Amino acid sequence: MSSNTKEIDLSQYPYMDKGLEGIVAFSSRKSFIDGQKGELYYAGYDIDTLARNSTFEEVCFLLWHERLPNKSELDSLNTTLREERDLPAEVLTYLRTANKASEPMSVLRTAVSMLADSDPESADTSAEATLRKSVRLTAKLPAIIAGFDRSREGKEILAPLKKKSIAYDFLYMLNGEEPGENAERVMDVLLITHAEHGMNASTFTCRSICATMSDLHSAVTGAIGSLKGPLHGGANTAVMNMLLQLDKDTDIIEFVKGKLERKEKIMGFGHRVYKTYDPRAKFLRTMAKDLASEVDMEYLYEWSESIVKVMKEEKNIDPNVDFFSATVYYSMGIKPDLYTTIFAMARVSGWTAHYLEQLAKNRLIRPRLLYLGERDLEYTPVESR
Ligand code: CMC
Numbered sequence: 001m002s003s004n005t006k007e008i009d010l011s012q013y014p015y016m017d018k019g020l021e022g023i024v025a026f027s028s029r030k031s032f033i034d035g036q037k038g039e040l041y042y043a044g045y046d047i048d049t050l051a052r053n054s055t056f057e058e059v060c061f062l063l064w065h066e067r068l069p070n071k072s073e074l075d076s077l078n079t080t081l082r083e084e085r086d087l088p089a090e091v092l093t094y095l096r097t098a099n100k101a102s103e104p105m106s107v108l109r110t111a112v113s114m115l116a117d118s119d120p121e122s123a124d125t126s127a128e129a130t131l132r133k134s135v136r137l138t139a140k141l142p143a144i145i146a147g148f149d150r151s152r153e154g155k156e157i158l159a160p161l162k163k164k165s166i167a168y169d170f171l172y173m174l175n176g177e178e179p180g181e182n183a184e185r186v187m188d189v190l191l192i193t194h195a196e197h198g199m200n201a202s203t204f205t206c207r208s209i210c211a212t213m214s215d216l217h218s219a220v221t222g223a224i225g226s227l228k229g230p231l232h233g234g235a236n237t238a239v240m241n242m243l244l245q246l247d248k249d250t251d252i253i254e255f256v257k258g259k260l261e262r263k264e265k266i267m268g269f270g271h272r273v274y275k276t277y278d279p280r281a282k283f284l285r286t287m288a289k290d291l292a293s294e295v296d297m298e299y300l301y302e303w304s305e306s307i308v309k310v311m312k313e314e315k316n317i318d319p320n321v322d323f324f325s326a327t328v329y330y331s332m333g334i335k336p337d338l339y340t341t342i343f344a345m346a347r348v349s350g351w352t353a354h355y356l357e358q359l360a361k362n363r364l365i366r367p368r369l370l371y372l373g374e375r376d377l378e379y380t381p382v383e384s385r
Contacts, residue, residue: 013370021272025365026207029066030353031196035273040280042196043067051283056166056191056346057081060138063196063353064131077135078165084139085160085169087111087147088118092157095144100152104145104341105228109221111144112137116217123215127359133216134352141348142166145341146173167191170345174334183332186287190325193280194343196350197321198273202226202233206351210358211365223351224344230267233347236339238267239326243300244336252306260314268323269311277318284324291331300327 010016015023032041040047042059043066050059054068057078061069069077087095091114098107116122119136121129147157150173158176160169167187171179179187197203205226209219227233246255259266271278292301304327311317329339 008370008372016370019272025204026199026358028198028354028357030063030350030357031198033198033273035271035275038274038276038279038282040197047193047279048283051189051192054192056188056195056349059192059195060135060349063349064134064356080135081139081166082160082162082169084136085143085162087140087143088115090114090117091144092147095147095151095157098148098151102148102152103228104148104337105224105234105344107148108141108144108341108344109224109228111148112141112224113217113221115140116215119217122217125213125215125359127356130216130352130356130359134349134356137216137220137352138348139166141341141345142170143173145338145345146170149174149335149338150176166345186291186328186332189283189287190328190342191346193283193321194325194346196347196353200232201229202347203351203354207354207358208365210355211362213362216352216355219355220348220351223347227344227347228340233322233340233343235267235320235322236326236329236343237336239322240330240336240339242267243303243326243330246303248299250303252303253310256307256310257314266307266311266317268326269315269317269319271318271320274318274320278320280321281319281324284321284328285319288324288327288331292327295331295333297327297331300330 015021030043033039042050043062045054045062045068050062054062058069058074060081061074061077091111094111094114095107098110115137119133121133124130143160150157155176158173161172161178162169165184165188167190168179168184171183171187202223206219206223209222210216230238246252256266288304289301292298304324308319308323311319326336326339329342330336334342
């Protein structure tokens with residue numbers, strides 16, 4: 001019997017077991033993050049400019065093609081995105097029969113996987129077919145999310161109106177009434193700010209699946225599973241669950257300090273790449289303030305600001321995208337357990353853009369492990385153990 005560990009100089013592997021922090025594994029033209037300055041660009045355009053001026057559909061085109069569309073290209077994409085919003089019958093049946101207590105992210109993951117069954121090009125991994133499937137997936141995710149939410153409430157699943165933006169149709173299918181201009185714009189900005197973010201965990205999952213030459217539906221299904229975790233996209237739901245534990249008598253400073261003393265994470269804070277204010281959080285902070293006051297929920301924004309202050313003083317950690325987005329969603333009347341599905345509805349554009357990029361210069365992703373176990377153990381039959 002010999003143990004491997006004694007012979008290994010672990011200092012040769014300084015990056016090991018550090019969650020790949022700082023490792024540059026891919027080159028990309030999709031997005032750029034400056035974690036020190038707090039800047040984010042999608043294919044050359046800074047997030048603030050896009051959030052103020054563009055639409056989610058335009059951002060999808062930008063991420064897929066690495067340039068902004070001209071008018072006729074955008075019109076054509078909008079038309080296809082509208083036409084492709086219907087769900088196949090088997091997915092509608094699934095949404096009607098799924099366990100009402102299921103997590104919406106689990107239902108979304110299953111339904112996206114099911115979409116492959118009815119997609120005529122599901123197994124075609126050519127760039128052309130992948131782009132067409134990217135458009136179809138982006139068009140259909142909102143109908144899945146809204147459909148399950150209505151079905152679990154015993155309401156009829158609504159067909160898309162197909163007349164306006166993804167944001168507009170999503171809010172219609174969810175609430176059963178056509179949204180006003182302001183609500184549509186807020187949802188559109190949420191989708192823009194969540195569309196793409198470098199080599200995050202779910203995008204890494206998507207690229208790893210793509211690199212085996214598996215199909216787009218498999219890659220997006222895997223990415224949804226990765227996004228679901230509370231250290232990634234699931235943080236926005238966790239933020240609201242935390243805010244809902246508070247009331248007007250809560251001492252926020254003691255609440256936060258207590259959590260930190262117990263070594264609990266405060267959801268919606270911290271980031272692997274940003275060492276300063278997440279630029280998306282900056283944008284969403286203003287939206288959260290305005291919206292919370294519109295619906296007489298200023299207290300949510302005020303509690304949030306108090307938490308930001310304590311976290312800065314105690315840990316010097318700033319909020320990330322998930323912190324203020326929770327208040328924005330809540331002020332719009334959206335249920336907390338749907339927040340991560342809306343993140344997925346936006347990020348599908350980034351995932352599919354990365355799939356296309358990986359496909360264009362593919363090599364199997366296959367890192368190594370350092371084995372620390374024993375070798376040459378003697379095998380004893382089960383009866384003798
Ligand atoms: N609350 C309290 N302490 C924190 C937090 C937090 N949210 N985030 C980091 N820290 C502390 C952590 O305890 C550690 O302190 P110490 O060195 O004293 O042990 C230090 O900061 C480094 O933290 P880490 O967990 O090693 O950092 P990481 O780069 O591995 O993790 C993170 C990044 C985002 C997973 C982490 O900050 C976190 O768990 N945040 C809460 C969950 C969250 O909001 N996730 C959403 C991320 S942004 C959107 C997305 O990508 O989906």
